[in-house]
Amino acid sequence: MRIGIMCHSSYGGSGRIGLESAQELARRGHRVHLFTHTVPWGRWDPGAGVTLHCLDRDGGRGPSGLYLDWSEEDLRALTTRVLALIAAEDLDLLHFHYALPFALVAAQVKARLQDAAPLLVGTLHGTEVSLYGRHPALGPPLGRILRGLDGLTTVSLSHARLAVRVFGLSHAPAVIPNFVDLSHFRPPGTNGNGGARRNGRPRIIHVSNFRAVKDPRGLAAIFLKARARLDAELWLVGDGPELEGAMALLQRHGVEQDVRHFGLTPRVAPLLKEAHLLLMSSRTESFCLAALEAMACGVPVLAPRVGGLPEVVVHGTTGFLYPQGDQIQAVDLAADLLTDPGRRLVMSRAAAKHVRNFSHTRIITRYENFYYGLLAWRRGQQPGNGNGRGPVRLAP
Secondary structure, rough: EEEEEEEEOOOHHHHHHHHHHHHHHHHHEEEEEEEOOOOOOOOOOOOHHEEEEEOOOOOOOOOOOOOOOOOHHHHHHHHHHHHHHHHOOOOEEEEEEEEOOOOHHHHHHHHHHHHHHEEEEEEOHHHHOOOOOHOOOHHHHHHHHOOOOOOEEOHHHHHHHHHHHHOOOOOOOOOOOOEEOOOOOOOOOOOOOOOOOOOOOOOOEEEEEOOOHHHHHHHHHHHHHHEEEEEEEEEEEEEOOOOHHHHHHHHHHHOHEEEEEEEEEOOOOOOOOHOOOOEEOOEEEEOOOHHHHHHHOOOOEEEEEEOOOHHHHOOOOOOOOOOOHHHHHHHHHHHHHHOOHHHHHHHHHHHHHHHHHHHHHHHHHHHHHHHHHHEEEEEEEEOOOOOOOOOOOOOO
């Protein structure tokens, strides 16, 4: 297949899934072109066989933020590049990860080329539905674009249902979950089953972009309550606008000596392998890639029961889910687990085993099958399985 993929170049979940899926598809022999604003931050592999198209290779955009405020000039430039590639390469399919601003480009491609356009596919990853989909000016036109795509997917059943409600879709998006590269994210030791014992002081880790939706202050409050009950430390990985406020709260309570901030780093796996528990405090999550990567490293997850998290974390088996905002229950669960090494070891092994269902090789195959189904539908060979003009089927 000849595939074009559009995604953000920052280190958020949608950008990483877009980048890593492009590289894996290229390794499988597909001709893949990747469109981003700047060179993708983190795990960009020039040897993977992907042709990279950047609007600004030397741009100064920070890798932690989600850059949505594209200028009209940038949108026109990206649309022009995509149209030129379609003409030169005869793309089979154009797929965007995260709707803003890439759905706008897909709409322009459709308006210009009509039936000669490649198959247009989108994946909804998070706040483009939960936040921007409800915006009175952005939501309605975005919904019209999504309803006109040839294929639409999202990362959890919860988010598929939310997209139907927010955008008034006649068909639910197909569910293809996020994935993890198990060659990079794996438990410490050589057996890969999560059985290594982590010794020393309990280490609670949090990995995020520290945006308001992650509720970093709530996370800090949970740690303060937990710190009053056990001798633990907090590792913060990432960067973002709400980090300063969370750190200020921790400093006001005099626990800064128990907190380590590692900043934004692509080397998250080595830190996870040293942690005892991943703590999340999100107000909502479409999926939570950080939880998946932690479990892949044999780290149990403690997270709120919101959005797609119950589809990732098996409560009582690979971690615990608590009611969002219930800091007391979160502290109780954290303290019980961190003071019970035997139970933590059992949960660590279960987490590493569960994540095999989300391996990048398995999930990329599901994307391939989704693409092939749409191509067959276009050729009249069988019904499609995307949203838009073809009938829909929720991926298992």
